[in-house]
Amino acid sequence: MTYQDYLDQKPVILTAALTGGVHGKDANPNLPEQPDEIAREARACERLGASIVHVHGRDRHGENDTGRLQAVTEAIHDRCDDIVVQHSTGGQGPLRERIKALRTDPAPEMASLDLGPFKRDRHIITDHTRDNIDTLAREMRRRNITPELEVFNGGQLAEVTRLAEDGLIDRPFFVNLVFGGANFTPPRPGAVLELVRTLPEGSEFNLLATGRHQRPLTTLAVLLGGHVRVGMEDNLYSDRGVPAESNAQLLERTVATVESLDRPIATPEETRAMLDIEGDTVGGPRPGDELAAGEQAADEGSACPFLAYRSEGDGRSFDHERPYCTVADEFVSPMQADVCNDRFDFDHRSHCDVYREYVESETAPVPEEDD
Template identity: 50%
Template sequence: MSYEAFLDGDPVIVTAALTGGVHGKEANPNIPETPGEIGRSAGEVEAAGASVVHLHARRPNGERSFDTERFQAIDDAVRRHTDDVVIQHSTGGTGAPDADRHLPLRTDPPPEMASLDMGPLNRYAHLTSENTRALVDSLHAEMVDRGIKPELEVFNDGHRNEIYGLLERRDLADPVYATLIFGPGTLTRPRPEHFLTAIADLPDGVTFNTLGFGRHQLPFATMGILFGGHVRVGLEDNVYYDRGELAESNAQLVERVVRVADELGRPVATTDETREILGL
């Protein structure tokens, strides 16, 4: 993937990360938390142009849940409110037991995609999300068994090494799909030169998705569009629409990046095109 893909006008996949698990309504009251709210939000982002929804599960009070039953309730709600959107579950979970990290893979039917965090990252001052290689391998094995496409989450430059290592350890179906993440803390520093290095340093044939946290969401999505990648936006990663202005909805963020893609001449991928591009 490259600038050539932009020049060729290849379709761009828009993923909407609807809810997350780190922050909730205390950060932005418009973040959907219940299955019904998440389902309605999924319908809105699909109408706005998103073809993939990235989902976390929560308890009724917004706190994190890894239970298969909570994911099932969310999936059921999403399917009620959408036509054909691709469902992608998170398997992330700072501090959660490794066994619980597998639970989001066990809905019926399984999600078409699931995230696979490629390594450790710091949280707060005294906590690290470990994401050991053993966990990565065991999650990938279950994804293969269940026919789930992994979305490799690359939080920093070292995690690109982890992709190379994973490719040596395990067989990954083509195309390998990796989300490059930029932001504060343990993440790759959000600067254009690091984005260019990251996309140039990916293993051959890797299809990339672009994710900037907070105020970096729009500029990095734009760079992803320009350099032939795909994009992820949504309230999980960014609660603001503009400086000091909370986003009204996930759809508002999707609508904006769809406008950018349209202005730049890359059509937004339909759900059928997304499945074809990702080999789902």
């Protein structure tokens, strides 16, 4: 992907990220959460030129629920003509939950594949180990699902090469460069240029930027011959302090920018050709599903008897209840809860003491150096 691609008027793939798994309607009441809401937004974005929709599943309270992706996919197919559906396999849940995003019937034509962990809030680190990444990549290959490779910082580009060398992904690599928020790549034009320069050969790059950085950095991506993702998962505002009315509103201004720069917008058919999406995914249960690496051991454990789920009472629609350790007498991260649920038979009190020490070390003031 180069400036020459821009000059040659290579079609731009537009992805609409409709809902995400972090914000709730308390942050913007126009955010779609339920299958029919998501499908209506998908249809509106398809009419404007989006050829891919990136979706998460949420339950009736707006909480993350991978199991709801089946209903979301069915609703989108009912309303849309030919759009490519891309499921998220990200988030903070255990592998056995994330892999369900690949087992809907029909399976999605695409799915996101996070190439490493990132931090959120004070004590949350997403659980994207190499074992988990490889398990999801193998499952995508097994079901003929095209991965979108999520790169949260420059070091994760090395994972693209590793996965290719291990035979888990094929060219063209659809690399999604993520800027802003959490500990993603700093949202600066120079950082965009550097990552684009270091893309592995055979890559098509997509770019998303959070919040106020969405508009300028996606415009830069268009000039560099890349593709763009916009939507309310990444940005809840149409202007500074003005909540977006819909995903279509955000996409509409992106379409205007692309057209003003004289690049055509890719149709779903052109998108499938550029990304080598074959469209014959394998959905539903398959022999060996229960043997996917990392899942069987996790499913054999029972829930930790010391864990409860309690509301913090902060009113966030996406966080009604959080895991609470009754031994440590504190809320714990979703990842910590997964560890406890999967390995409940270890010395829990000892483990909680270790976890408490970790929290205290993270929050302790840094001592001043002696003069």
